[in-house]
Amino acid sequence: MKEIYLDNSATTKAYDDVAKLVAKVMCEEYGNPSSRHTKGIDAERFVTDAYTDIASIMKIPNDDARRTLYFTSGGTESDNWAIEETCEAYGRSGKHIITTRIEHPAILRAVERAEKNGFEVSYLTTDETGHIKLDELKDNIREDTILVSIMHVNNEIGAVQDMEKIGRIIKETNPETLFHSDAVQGFGKLPVIPKKWNADMISMSSHKFHGPKGVGIFYCNKNVKLRPFIVGGGQQSGQRSGTLNVPGIAGTALAVKMCYEERDAKNERLYDLREYFINEVLKMVPDTVLNGSLNRSLSAPHIINISFTGVRSEVLLHSLEEKGIYVSSGSACSSHKNKLEMSDTFKSIGATNERAESAIRFSMCDETSKEDLDITLEALNELVPVLRRFVRH
Numbered sequence: 001m002k003e004i005y006l007d008n009s010a011t012t013k014a015y016d017d018v019a020k021l022v023a024k025v026m027c028e029e030y031g032n033p034s035s036r037h038t039k040g041i042d043a044e045r046f047v048t049d050a051y052t053d054i055a056s057i058m059k060i061p062n063d064d065a066r067r068t069l070y071f072t073s074g075g076t077e078s079d080n081w082a083i084e085e086t087c088e089a090y091g092r093s094g095k096h097i098i099t100t101r102i103e104h105p106a107i108l109r110a111v112e113r114a115e116k117n118g119f120e121v122s123y124l125t126t127d128e129t130g131h132i133k134l135d136e137l138k139d140n141i142r143e144d145t146i147l148v149s150i151m152h153v154n155n156e157i158g159a160v161q162d163m164e165k166i167g168r169i170i171k172e173t174n175p176e177t178l179f180h181s182d183a184v185q186g187f188g189k190l191p192v193i194p195k196k197w198n199a200d201m202i203s204m205s206s207h208k209f210h211g212p213k214g215v216g217i218f219y220c221n222k223n224v225k226l227r228p229f230i231v232g233g234g235q236q237s238g239q240r241s242g243t244l245n246v247p248g249i250a251g252t253a254l255a256v257k258m259c260y261e262e263r264d265a266k267n268e269r270l271y272d273l274r275e276y277f278i279n280e281v282l283k284m285v286p287d288t289v290l291n292g293s294l295n296r297s298l299s300a301p302h303i304i305n306i307s308f309t310g311v312r313s314e315v316l317l318h319s320l321e322e323k324g325i326y327v328s329s330g331s332a333c334s335s336h337k338n339k340l341e342m343s344d345t346f347k348s349i350g351a352t353n354e355r356a357e358s359a360i361r362f363s364m365c366d367e368t369s370k371e372d373l374d375i376t377l378e379a380l381n382e383l384v385p386v387l388r389r390f391v392r393h
Contacts, residue, residue, distance in 0.1 A: 001324040004372045008208075009155055009185060009303055009363035010328055015210045015258055018251045022212055025247040033244050034235065043246045050253035054217060057260050059193045064222055068194075070240050071249050072216035075184040076106040077229075078203035079149075081218055081240075082180040083110035085226040086147045086201075087119060093176070094144030100124045100132055101348040102154050104182055108344065111149070124150075126348045129293040130159030134169060141173040148179050153186035156345045156361060157292035158303030160190065167198030178224060184208055187217075188259040189267065189302055200224050206248070210365070211255030215248035259366070266366050270301035273364060277373045281306055284381050291349065291359055304362040307355045308380075310388045316360055319383045325376050328361040 005013070014022075025046060031039030033047050055065035072078045087097075099111055101123050111121045122140045124132045132150065141148070148170050153160050163181060170179045180201040183192050187202075188209025194202060201224065206215040218240075220226060232241030275294060282288055291305040308316060313329035320327055346356040362376070 004325045006362040007326045007328045008365040011207045012210045018255050021254055022247045022251040025250050046246050046250040050249045053253045054256050057256055067222040070218045070236050072218050074216040075203050075205035078216045078218035079106035079182055080110050081229045082201045087114050089226050090146040094146040095119045096142055096145040098122045098140050098148040101344040103151050128349050130154050130157050130349050138169050145177045152181050152183040153300045155185045157305045158300040160300055163197040171198045206252040209255055209259045211252040212248045215252045267301045271296050280377050285384050302364045307358045308384050309358055311358050313360050323379050
């Protein structure tokens with residue numbers, strides 16, 4: 001049975017060359033980059049090269065790389081750093097934060113904690129495709145707004161926000177307001193350029209773009225004054241202490257270079273596959289609904305979310321799994337005290353409970369083929385009618 005992995009928004013398989021490099025650094029170039037002997041100097045070269053390569057992709061001047069890029073344990077740590085330390089460092093200037101209801105839990109739980117500590121949080125609404133309303137953003141920015149945090153690409157339905165317009169509105173309305181974006185789902189697929197976005201902070205995660213797990217990248221403009229998130233030996237300019245994960249950093253940098261090679265051509269192919277799959281599902285399988293947009297400018301190239309009315313997503317997920325097809329249902333509805341609770345994203349787009357409970361996310365990568373999608377289409381065409389017959393009334 002051929003394995004068809006369509007859950008790349010959850011995690012990706014590491015590139016073979018990345019896995020080989022990580023193993024090589026772990027077993028051969030294993031020095032501590034803080035050590036002053038040759039073994040340490042050799043390890044430090046991997047870190048230096050990583051800063052250079054990532055800064056180049058993000059159009060950050062190389063001289064600023066070590067003052068703006070920090071290696072973390074992943075997107076969650078980077079998101080927490082942005083929210084918690086902004087509140088700590090800028091709380092005397094204001095107590096107002098703006099975000100959305102379609103953010104990753106790493107953002108939503110962090111701002112909820114800020115609310116408990118006396119901050120006021122304004123949550124922007126979205127339209128039915130998951131896009132914020134720019135006028136609402138502008139109207140909510142106040143003199144005491146210290147932070148706006150808006151996700152680049154939504155992890156559930158793939159909605160892409162217009163980051164350049166958002167950043168421009170924020171800085172024109174209140175230049176002192178900091179702008180953070182969780183770009184975990186977008187980085188590696190779409191351009192992430194801090195200067196173009198007017199972004200002060202950006203979070204990214206290696207395992208979402210075929211790098212190793214447990215490594216994140218946190219961009220923080222050198223003019224933003226945040227406290228160190230982890231104190232200790234003073235690594236990473238004293239902002240995030242701890243012995244550097246050189247194998248992970250080296251693997252992350254290589255994955256960044258590889259995923260952005262011929263990116264435009266790769267995205268053109270992914271968008272073509274996305275449109276083909278969506279159109280075929282809606283045509284072949286009755287009572288299906290696309291969650292998100294078909295418009296390329298409004299959608300990520302790799303994420304597809306479709307509701308199969310009358311079939312619980314967990315049931316369809318496991319039925320597909322038996323055929324070697326791996327998809328996701330957990331983003332739409334999560335288990336909470338033995339009850340299914342609609343996700344904030346599906347609430348925000350105005351979905352019904354039935355639509356949310358029948359949603360399946362298919363997320364592709366550059367290795368996904370038309371054959372993979374055709375096999376999945378065949379499986380859906382076979383399974384959905386059968387499963388609908390067993391729906392409890």
